[in-house]
Amino acid sequence: MSSPDGSVRSCLVVGTGLIGTSIALALRGQGVTVHLSDRDPVAVRRAAELGAGDPGVPRAQVDLAVVAVAPSATAEVAIGLLTGSVAATVVDTAGVKADVMREVRRVLGRAGHFVGTHPMAGRERSGPGAARADLFEGRPWVLVEAGSEEASRARARALVQLCGGVPVRMDEIAHDAAVALVSHVPHLAATLVAARLAEGEGAALELTGQGLRDVTRVAASDPDLWVDILAANAEPVARVLTELRQDVDGAIAALREVSEDPEWGRTSLRELLVRGNSGRARLPGKHGAAATAYVVVPVVVADRPGELARLLVDAGQAGVNVEDVRIEHSPGQPVGLVELSVSPGVDDRLTQALLELGWVVHG
Amino acid sequence: MSSPDGSVRSCLVVGTGLIGTSIALALRGQGVTVHLSDRDPVAVRRAAELGAGDPGVPRAQVDLAVVAVAPSATAEVAIGLLTGSVAATVVDTAGVKADVMREVRRVLGRAGHFVGTHPMAGRERSGPGAARADLFEGRPWVLVEAGSEEASRARARALVQLCGGVPVRMDEIAHDAAVALVSHVPHLAATLVAARLAEGEGAALELTGQGLRDVTRVAASDPDLWVDILAANAEPVARVLTELRQDVDGAIAALREVSEDPEWGRTSLRELLVRGNSGRARLPGKHGAAATAYVVVPVVVADRPGELARLLVDAGQAGVNVEDVRIEHSPGQPVGLVELSVSPGVDDRLTQALLELGWVVHG
Numbered sequence: 001m002s003s004p005d006g007s008v009r010s011c012l013v014v015g016t017g018l019i020g021t022s023i024a025l026a027l028r029g030q031g032v033t034v035h036l037s038d039r040d041p042v043a044v045r046r047a048a049e050l051g052a053g054d055p056g057v058p059r060a061q062v063d064l065a066v067v068a069v070a071p072s073a074t075a076e077v078a079i080g081l082l083t084g085s086v087a088a089t090v091v092d093t094a095g096v097k098a099d100v101m102r103e104v105r106r107v108l109g110r111a112g113h114f115v116g117t118h119p120m121a122g123r124e125r126s127g128p129g130a131a132r133a134d135l136f137e138g139r140p141w142v143l144v145e146a147g148s149e150e151a152s153r154a155r156a157r158a159l160v161q162l163c164g165g166v167p168v169r170m171d172e173i174a175h176d177a178a179v180a181l182v183s184h185v186p187h188l189a190a191t192l193v194a195a196r197l198a199e200g201e202g203a204a205l206e207l208t209g210q211g212l213r214d215v216t217r218v219a220a221s222d223p224d225l226w227v228d229i230l231a232a233n234a235e236p237v238a239r240v241l242t243e244l245r246q247d248v249d250g251a252i253a254a255l256r257e258v259s260e261d262p263e264w265g266r267t268s269l270r271e272l273l274v275r276g277n278s279g280r281a282r283l284p285g286k287h288g289a290a291a292t293a294y295v296v297v298p299v300v301v302a303d304r305p306g307e308l309a310r311l312l313v314d315a316g317q318a319g320v321n322v323e324d325v326r327i328e329h330s331p332g333q334p335v336g337l338v339e340l341s342v343s344p345g346v347d348d349r350l351t352q353a354l355l356e357l358g359w360v361v362h363g
Numbered sequence: 364m365s366s367p368d369g370s371v372r373s374c375l376v377v378g379t380g381l382i383g384t385s386i387a388l389a390l391r392g393q394g395v396t397v398h399l400s401d402r403d404p405v406a407v408r409r410a411a412e413l414g415a416g417d418p419g420v421p422r423a424q425v426d427l428a429v430v431a432v433a434p435s436a437t438a439e440v441a442i443g444l445l446t447g448s449v450a451a452t453v454v455d456t457a458g459v460k461a462d463v464m465r466e467v468r469r470v471l472g473r474a475g476h477f478v479g480t481h482p483m484a485g486r487e488r489s490g491p492g493a494a495r496a497d498l499f500e501g502r503p504w505v506l507v508e509a510g511s512e513e514a515s516r517a518r519a520r521a522l523v524q525l526c527g528g529v530p531v532r533m534d535e536i537a538h539d540a541a542v543a544l545v546s547h548v549p550h551l552a553a554t555l556v557a558a559r560l561a562e563g564e565g566a567a568l569e570l571t572g573q574g575l576r577d578v579t580r581v582a583a584s585d586p587d588l589w590v591d592i593l594a595a596n597a598e599p600v601a602r603v604l605t606e607l608r609q610d611v612d613g614a615i616a617a618l619r620e621v622s623e624d625p626e627w628g629r630t631s632l633r634e635l636l637v638r639g640n641s642g643r644a645r646l647p648g649k650h651g652a653a654a655t656a657y658v659v660v661p662v663v664v665a666d667r668p669g670e671l672a673r674l675l676v677d678a679g680q681a682g683v684n685v686e687d688v689r690i691e692h693s694p695g696q697p698v699g700l701v702e703l704s705v706s707p708g709v710d711d712r713l714t715q716a717l718l719e720l721g722w723v724v725h726g
Contacts (some may be wrong), residue, residue, distance in 0.1 A: 054373055120570055134663060134723065140570050168569055178567035181559060181654045186578040189556045191639030192610050193549050196603060198642035207483055207503050208646055214577045215549040219643040223636035227629050231621045235629075238557060238618035245611050247555050249605060255601035258594045265597075272522035273586035276554030279561035279691050283571055300497060306679035309686070312672035321668040358556040360497065 020068030021131030116144035141165035318353035383431030384494030479507035504528035681716035
């Protein structure tokens, strides 16, 4: 088997880290012949051992070359492959697109055989050992197609399809602005809040709840990786962050004024909070659908093996599909509150069923 | 049965919303005689119907009065109860403490029969119907005891114990600074990020991942409630937010400079990201213990009833206690990635057991 339109039968993956090896595994699973290359011979051997493909550069031109190296080396590697006609089509996978597209065009002029892409997938772990054939399943995969020939566009789309991704067409400016907004600035905001905690008194941290844990979760990521990402997308990130700072200034002014001019201060704070509500409400729900307002059924669960399983078995026997699970950690006591998110309309049935089975449900 | 030291046998709860009714239910469950009062007769009747106590003000002095009204009315109600000697001890439950303590002392001088308190518990729902006897189980409950007589301190501690809370002693200034840091500013930061999304292009939101959902979750809260909270704690919140703005300014400067002076720009960004790492690492883990670095075992699960239960049953049969569950939603495809957090050392056993049972584990 190969791609639906047969346009990708052979592929060279350059860079056998998490992303490159995962792409290679996915393509191999679909019957594509895959060659593997990396400047690190250990990485390429490991990827080959995992069944991702054959080490070494192909002797004949392949249908597709995928560049999955560090962002700072991406344009250079892509230009080399395009110049050498190693593949009929070359795509990259870097998380910031304008700089790569600009550099490729600067050196090669109109680069019809090149398509910029960005699979929106990743893991906390890295390297070929963390790779999975299904890493991209159901994840958005951005395609920057401007200037590309139709045959190359088709091969890039075939790649996304073979990997189970969801193609999203954007130009590079829109892409970089989008990731600044939905990923890079949120990451910085989490970091800014977490950085305040680095200096706070220890006693304050005893009062921590789930809200703070959620807000700061991504702040635990690798700083070196994030320096690269932010530096590559500096201007769009600075633009969104500058807009955000205007709201910070507004909030500080409102807080400083609220004792002198309560009405103005409160109105100003409320306006910001309402805008926050609106923005949050625009986030898509799971599976890319519009956000569904799930109903939360909170259940008290003892913190010992099997209790959570027992709860979900009981929920399943009530015929209810649990859409999300959140465990609220309680300091100091071996009891947790598990919040089961379910579709509106089935929450009453679930609550009733769990109560009958002896669960303590916070109705 | 009454409190361990017998100091709280009778109680008046003023304000039968979520917090007041939950306290009343917890005290009733421990055999305390509870009287209920609220300016809204419907709320007090509903609380009474739920078994929270008897409507109406007691004829004789009670051991304890708990003020659980809106923050802006708290000091006034507490002063009225203290002046009328309705109870031997009066406590409040407002989420900001300095203004209440100041007002009580301003009117009454040294208020030995008063103890300021703040139970760190809440729910997305409000009103007596959302109340639960175990709302405070294992949650921190701040006690501001300065100026209180020993008998009143003992009654306040007995209240916390009867409700299953974890007493945390702080002065009001430290409390307000702490909640500004761990709750109010994080809430504002989530709001600031979400407010950016209110104006962003729809296409950008297609690229949304779990990170953004986590960062902005609390931004979905009730604006009116949060205006009250922020206005009551304006100065400490403004102080933390001003510190945060310095880091925003630093990040913007670093991003603007990174093309001109890459080394300075990157070093500056890295320093901020590292501070974020440090702050995040200081958050306590579940049950108030020091943060444990759980190991995440990611498993591919079909999105249909019973699959999550089946996974957790299988995990339980491997003898593994799952500490946390996170469901990664994939847009466009009916498959999800479930991340099971487990203690370090048991992750290999869990992975092996699940693989043997046919699960797809991202090792």
